[in-house]
Amino acid sequence: xxxxxxxxxxxxxxxxxxxxxxxxxxxxxxxxxxxxxxxxxxxxxxxxxxxxxxxxxxxxxxxxxxxxxxxxxxxxxxxxxxxxxxxxxxxxxxxxxxxxxxxxxxxxxxxxxxxxxxxxxxxxxxxxxxxxxxxxxxxxxxxxxxxxxxxxxxxxxxxxxxxxxxxxxxxxxxxxxxxxxxxxxxxxx
Numbered sequence: 001x002x003x004x005x006x007x008x009x010x011x012x013x014x015x016x017x018x019x020x021x022x023x024x025x026x027x028x029x030x031x032x033x034x035x036x037x038x039x040x041x042x043x044x045x046x047x048x049x050x051x052x053x054x055x056x057x058x059x060x061x062x063x064x065x066x067x068x069x070x071x072x073x074x075x076x077x078x079x080x081x082x083x084x085x086x087x088x089x090x091x092x093x094x095x096x097x098x099x100x101x102x103x104x105x106x107x108x109x110x111x112x113x114x115x116x117x118x119x120x121x122x123x124x125x126x127x128x129x130x131x132x133x134x135x136x137x138x139x140x141x142x143x144x145x146x147x148x149x150x151x152x153x154x155x156x157x158x159x160x161x162x163x164x165x166x167x168x169x170x171x172x173x174x175x176x177x178x179x180x181x182x183x184x185x186x187x188x189x
Contacts, residue, residue: 078185085184086177093169097152104134107154110167111138114156122159126150 097103114123124143127135128150135144135154147155153168 081188082181082184085188086173086180089180090169090173093173094152100134104138107131107134108138110153111135114165114167117165118156118158118163121163123156123163124159125154125156127154128152 096106111125124145125135125139126145126147129146131150131152131154132144132146150168151170153170153172155168156165158164
């Protein structure tokens with residue numbers, strides 16, 4: 001019987017010890033689970049925050065890209081308007097050639113400016129074939145030569161070829177292009 005008592009006592013103590021171990025294990029498991037849940041929530045929150053930041057960055061980049069595209073399209077449209085305006089100015093300038101009286105008067109004024117430039121030095125005039133008659137009338141003591149490269153206006157060259165003044169319509173337009181663009185931009189945009 002003593003043996004039964006000892007065995008019974010050992011079994012009871014083992015049962016108590018087992019309950020303590022189970023209880024401690026349950027507490028450790030609960031603590032471990034709580035820690036892991038907190039860790040996962042932190043990771044998920046961190047991932048969510050990172051994801052939100054990435055989306056925000058993508059939205060900002062997309063908006064910036066769209067603004068840049070829109071800005072380019074506006075600039076292309078402005079350039080087209082300016083180009084059209086330059087074309088119209090060119091047409092208007094060249095249309096003066098159709099009115100012989102106006103064209104002759106314009107060439108005469110330009111010739112006076114050239115004569116002042118050369119200040120008595122000898123020079124010759126290069127002009128389009130259809131302007132030869134007008135230029136010979138305007139510049140009585142100056143050689144007038146035909147140039148295939150000139151469609152309207154003229155070029156004056158010194159006899160020594162050291163100086164040249166270009167009053168062709170193409171050059172006059174190029175010289176005034178920036179001013180024309182500025183006027184168009186101010187008045188339209």
